[in-house]
Amino acid sequence: DQQVKQNSPSLSVQEGRISILNCDYTNSMFDYFLWYKKYPAEGPTFLISISSIKDKNEDGRFTVFLNKSAKHLSLHIVPSQPGDSAVYFCAAIENRSGTYKYIFGTGTRLKVLA
Amino acid sequence: DAGITQSPRYKITETGRQVTLMCHQTWSHSYMFWYRQDLGHGLRLIYYSAAADITDxxxxxxxxxxxxSKTENFPLTLESATRSQTSVYFCASLPDRGNTEAFFGQGTRLTVV
Structure with a gap:
C-alpha cells in the first residue's frame, strides 16, 4: 500500500487561475512534507516544504497547507502560469530513530492552459 | 562536476542479464536513495542508505x-533483469540533517527486452 497518495492523476487550469493539488498520507510518523516539480527527461526539483508543527507555508506564488488531523496536504499555485505545467509530487519524510526515509506520492500532472 | 550524476542515461538490456546503474554525488551527503518512476505509481523507493555501509x-x-562502500557512490544492481523492471530510475541524495530537500540525478531510462 502506498503511504502517500495523490488521487488526481491530472489537472488542467486556465492561466491566471488557482491550481490546487492534493495529497493524502497514512503514516502518522511522517513529520516533514515537501512538494517537488518534475519536467520530462529531468529529475524532480524541490518546490516548497512544511514541517508537521506548522499548518501553512508560503513562498511567492506557492503555498502549502497541512491538515494533520485529516492527514492531508495541498499545494496552491496562484496565479498559475504555463511554465508551471509539469508533474508534481508530494513527499513525506519519516524520522525513525534518527534515520530518514523519504517517500513520494503518485504524482499529479498539471497543465496550465494559455 | 558538482552535484549528483547517474550513468548511463539510457540502457537496453535483455531479460536475465545483470545490469548496474551508477549514482555519484559530490556533496558528501549522508543519505542516498534509489527510486523508480512508473505511470500510475509515481516515485517508489527501492533502497536507501543512511551512510557508507548502511543500507535498507x-x-x-x-x-x-x-x-x-563509499559515501559518494550508490550503485543499484538488477541481478537478473525482468521486463517488469523496465522503468526510469532516479537516484537522490540528502544531507545529514534529514528534514530538508533531496537532490535528484537526471535519471536512467532502463528497458528490459
Whole structure:
C-alpha cells in the first residue's frame, strides 16, 4: 500500500487561475512534507516544504497547507502560469530513530492552459 | 562536476542479464536513495542508505541489490533483469540533517527486452 497518495492523476487550469493539488498520507510518523516539480527527461526539483508543527507555508506564488488531523496536504499555485505545467509530487519524510526515509506520492500532472 | 550524476542515461538490456546503474554525488551527503518512476505509481523507493555501509529496503526492493562502500557512490544492481523492471530510475541524495530537500540525478531510462 502506498503511504502517500495523490488521487488526481491530472489537472488542467486556465492561466491566471488557482491550481490546487492534493495529497493524502497514512503514516502518522511522517513529520516533514515537501512538494517537488518534475519536467520530462529531468529529475524532480524541490518546490516548497512544511514541517508537521506548522499548518501553512508560503513562498511567492506557492503555498502549502497541512491538515494533520485529516492527514492531508495541498499545494496552491496562484496565479498559475504555463511554465508551471509539469508533474508534481508530494513527499513525506519519516524520522525513525534518527534515520530518514523519504517517500513520494503518485504524482499529479498539471497543465496550465494559455 | 558538482552535484549528483547517474550513468548511463539510457540502457537496453535483455531479460536475465545483470545490469548496474551508477549514482555519484559530490556533496558528501549522508543519505542516498534509489527510486523508480512508473505511470500510475509515481516515485517508489527501492533502497536507501543512511551512510557508507548502511543500507535498507524501501517499498519495492525485490530483484534489486545495492551497496555503499563509499559515501559518494550508490550503485543499484538488477541481478537478473525482468521486463517488469523496465522503468526510469532516479537516484537522490540528502544531507545529514534529514528534514530538508533531496537532490535528484537526471535519471536512467532502463528497458528490459
Amino acid at each position: 529496503k524501501g517499498e519495492v526492493p525485490d530483484g534489486y541489490v545495492v551497496s555503499r
